Amino acid sequence: MKSINNTILLEDERVDGAEKVNGKAKYTAEHKLPNMAYAVFVTSTIAKGSIKNLDITKAIAMPGILDIIYYANCPAVPGYNPIAAERPKNVSEWRGFKVLYDNKVRFFGQPIALIVADSFENANAAIRFVKAEYEVEKFETNFDKARLEPANLKAPINYKRGTEKKFKEQAFFVEGEYNIPIEVHNAMELFATIAYWEGEDKLTLYDKTQGPKSTQSTMARTFGLVDKNVRVIAENVGGGFGSGLRSWPHVPAACIAAKKINRPVKLVLTRPQMFSLVGYRPQSWQKLGIGADAAGNFIGISHEAISNTSRYEDFREGIVEASKFLYACENVDTKYSLLPLDLSTPIWMRGPGEATGCFALESAIDELSYKLKMDPIQLRIKNFTAVNPENKLPFSDINIKDCYAYGMEKIGWKNRPTIPGSLKENGMLIGYGMSVGVFGAGKGTASVRIVLSNDGKLLLECAVSDMGPGTMTSMSIIAADAMQMPIQKIKFKLGDSDLPPGPSQGGSGTTSTVGSAVDLACRTLQQKLKEMAIQLAPAFAGITADAMEVKNEMVISKTDANTKIDISALLKLANQEKIDLTIASNGKTAAQLKFTSNSFSSHYVKLAVNPKDGSIKILEVVTTGDAGKIISPKTARSQMIGGVVGGIGMALTEKLEFDHASGQITNASFGAYHVPLHSQTPKTDVWFVNKPDVNMNEIGAKGIGEIALIGFAAAVTNAVYNATGKRVRDLPITPEKLGYKTVKA
Numbered sequence: 001m002k003s004i005n006n007t008i009l010l011e012d013e014r015v016d017g018a019e020k021v022n023g024k025a026k027y028t029a030e031h032k033l034p035n036m037a038y039a040v041f042v043t044s045t046i047a048k049g050s051i052k053n054l055d056i057t058k059a060i061a062m063p064g065i066l067d068i069i070y071y072a073n074c075p076a077v078p079g080y081n082p083i084a085a086e087r088p089k090n091v092s093e094w095r096g097f098k099v100l101y102d103n104k105v106r107f108f109g110q111p112i113a114l115i116v117a118d119s120f121e122n123a124n125a126a127i128r129f130v131k132a133e134y135e136v137e138k139f140e141t142n143f144d145k146a147r148l149e150p151a152n153l154k155a156p157i158n159y160k161r162g163t164e165k166k167f168k169e170q171a172f173f174v175e176g177e178y179n180i181p182i183e184v185h186n187a188m189e190l191f192a193t194i195a196y197w198e199g200e201d202k203l204t205l206y207d208k209t210q211g212p213k214s215t216q217s218t219m220a221r222t223f224g225l226v227d228k229n230v231r232v233i234a235e236n237v238g239g240g241f242g243s244g245l246r247s248w249p250h251v252p253a254a255c256i257a258a259k260k261i262n263r264p265v266k267l268v269l270t271r272p273q274m275f276s277l278v279g280y281r282p283q284s285w286q287k288l289g290i291g292a293d294a295a296g297n298f299i300g301i302s303h304e305a306i307s308n309t310s311r312y313e314d315f316r317e318g319i320v321e322a323s324k325f326l327y328a329c330e331n332v333d334t335k336y337s338l339l340p341l342d343l344s345t346p347i348w349m350r351g352p353g354e355a356t357g358c359f360a361l362e363s364a365i366d367e368l369s370y371k372l373k374m375d376p377i378q379l380r381i382k383n384f385t386a387v388n389p390e391n392k393l394p395f396s397d398i399n400i401k402d403c404y405a406y407g408m409e410k411i412g413w414k415n416r417p418t419i420p421g422s423l424k425e426n427g428m429l430i431g432y433g434m435s436v437g438v439f440g441a442g443k444g445t446a447s448v449r450i451v452l453s454n455d456g457k458l459l460l461e462c463a464v465s466d467m468g469p470g471t472m473t474s475m476s477i478i479a480a481d482a483m484q485m486p487i488q489k490i491k492f493k494l495g496d497s498d499l500p501p502g503p504s505q506g507g508s509g510t511t512s513t514v515g516s517a518v519d520l521a522c523r524t525l526q527q528k529l530k531e532m533a534i535q536l537a538p539a540f541a542g543i544t545a546d547a548m549e550v551k552n553e554m555v556i557s558k559t560d561a562n563t564k565i566d567i568s569a570l571l572k573l574a575n576q577e578k579i580d581l582t583i584a585s586n587g588k589t590a591a592q593l594k595f596t597s598n599s600f601s602s603h604y605v606k607l608a609v610n611p612k613d614g615s616i617k618i619l620e621v622v623t624t625g626d627a628g629k630i631i632s633p634k635t636a637r638s639q640m641i642g643g644v645v646g647g648i649g650m651a652l653t654e655k656l657e658f659d660h661a662s663g664q665i666t667n668a669s670f671g672a673y674h675v676p677l678h679s680q681t682p683k684t685d686v687w688f689v690n691k692p693d694v695n696m697n698e699i700g701a702k703g704i705g706e707i708a709l710i711g712f713a714a715a716v717t718n719a720v721y722n723a724t725g726k727r728v729r730d731l732p733i734t735p736e737k738l739g740y741k742t743v744k745a
Contacts (some may be wrong), residue, residue, distance in 0.1 A: 047663025048139035064122030079222035099249035162331030166300030167291030175289035189238025210244035211504025279347025318353030362714035431723025437710030447500035464502035470635030482522035484551035508703020517585035614735030643708020
């Protein structure tokens with residue numbers, strides 16, 4: 001709990017927690033509209049080719065079937081027209097795969113038809129009666145094979161400062177290749193859309209999205225509507241991790257069906273479809289070299305990366321970015337190429353790009369520390385920089401050394417053996433590892449409506465969504481702090497595109513962006529109250545606004561505590577039921593743009609490796625964050641623990657498997673795609689520097705969601721090396737990669 005001038009803020013409680021626990025909180029698929037129909041996708045059974053014939057005769061005659069939509073009978077969609085001159089001015093071409101548009105098959109599991117019925121059961125029963133005849137084409141889904149042929153790669157993006165490959169000239173250097181397989185977001189809530197047309201030009205969507213305004217804009221520009229005629233409702237989002245940052249084909253498909261049959265349509269993806277239709281972390285290959293002088297100063301870093309994309313759309317992310325600026329180094333060169341495959345398009349996944357790149361960077365630094373015979377934390381301290389080497393701007397704030405100090409103490413770093421494989425406890429090989437994470441700290445634009453009623457209640461509204469980090473709670477705390485009033489009297493409303501515009505929830509920017517807008521709205525409201533008091537309350541005659549403050553639900557003179565008026569009384573005096581303002585907060589100011597802003601983390605792992613079978617058990621984790629002011633300690637801690645769980649999955653369990661003979665995913669289920677279990681999640685200590693970054697924004701807060709995961713996998717592989725002397729560069733770590741044979745059941 002936190003007390004501000006005797007006002008108790010229950011910051012340890014999520015303001016939306018009770019409704020989520022008792023089931024009152026509604027998620028997209030739980031909404032029911034009158035006369036609603038239900039839709040399911042029929043998906044392709046080949047990886048590439050074309051449909052010669054699609055027979056729907058038996059399927060459409062089945063009970064309850066209202067329509068079966070496919071390329072031959074799909075209504076025209078303005079945004080699907082590839083000819084720009086033929087599209088209306090407010091229509092832009094649909095990004096990526098156009099569902100139900102043509103007879104081309106671009107990946108295994110691609111939607112080829114949409115069955116619409118009076119019930120989900122009837123729709124689902126008809127799937128097996130839709131028969132497709134294909135013309136099969138040669139395809140490629142094997143990343144490891146395809147990347148070896150340079151002609152398969154798209155032109156790289158290169159960066160260089162200083163001398164290229166300088167690391168190889170140093171007495172101490174390492175170079176290695178790193179591989180990360182495709183990983184899938186796999187949030188518990190399935191993607192779902194309910195579409196409802198009110199006439200020809202007004203569309204309402206209930207949608208699982210991380211950006212109500214983004215989805216609104218996308219659908220408006222796809223169907224030739226003005227933004228205000230598209231309403232997107234996302235009251236609650238059950239996890240996204242980045243997969244909800246764009247509208248996938250099921251969204252326009254639901255809109256197409258709803259318009260064609262003239263009734264609301266609900267479309268919910270299946271769990272297997274979640275593996276191929278809503279993005280994933282792309283597979284990647286990296287080659288990283290780093291060299292230092294005898295004192296441990298980094299002299300050169302070279303980082304090359306290849307990641308896959310789809311044939312029909314390019315997707316890039318910041319894999320090599322951290323290598324450019326995280327440490328002091330004068331000679332850095334990077335190269336990043338894309339490899340198109342016959343798969344669906346990847347998308348940002350928690351810690352996008354940097355999670356992949358920092359695995360290679362932080363593993364290589366650990367390996368170099370052994371060559372130098374230097375403690376890996378001391379090596380990082382040796383190469384600390386307060387100025388971003390890439391853009392030459394000072395960091396707005398950087399307190400990673402404080403994270404090092406806390407992590408070393410809490411994990412028991414002094415017990416770490418300097419000789420790998422030399423420490424045992426209870427017959428198990430014990431290892432310690434650590435790593436660093438970094439992600440950009442942004443501040444965008446947002447608007448907030450603030451309404452103060454004469455009953456003393458405060459309402460704030462913004463069209464941001466919340467996929468779990470506790471946005472409603474954080475914004476309520478910011479408002480309670482700014483207004484110095486009880487949090488119980490504050491309500492923050494979100495998840496509706498009809499509300500004032502806010503950003504998509506992704507990239508660790510929500511608290512900074514929307515929080516700054518909330519703070520500005522509260523300060524604007526306070527100024528309004530002061531002006532009203534001066535104008536209407538005789539006791540404040542002759543007192544300037546600067547000599548007044550708003551707290552404890554009163555306007556008070558700073559010099560005479562007896563000169564005060566209740567806010568409710570002030571509104572009644574003004575004969576107003578409420579004060580209603582909408583305030584816009586812009587991006588960074590000119591002063592803030594003089595700095596480069598990032599959030600930082602460091603992770604510490606103690607683990608045990610069974611010398612008999614190579615199984616790994618993580619015993620303890622300490623994870624630390626340098627993310628400015630921590631607004632909501634409880635939800636921030638939860639974010640860090642979630643990152644640890646995701647990092648354990650990345651390091652030890654997660655890998656999407658393919659049958660490259662057919663192009664089919666072979667483990668598209670929770671039974672076969674292994675996310676970490678509760679038993680694999682150890683005791684975790686979370687700690688924050690909790691120092692406001694005054695150069696970043698007005699509230700001093702930066703993002704947490706990405707740094708919670710970025711770097712963590714390297715802490716695990718580094719600890720495995722410390723325990724066994726075996727360096728694993730290919731994720732996930734398995735006993736086979738440690739030299740143990742697979743034991744058949």
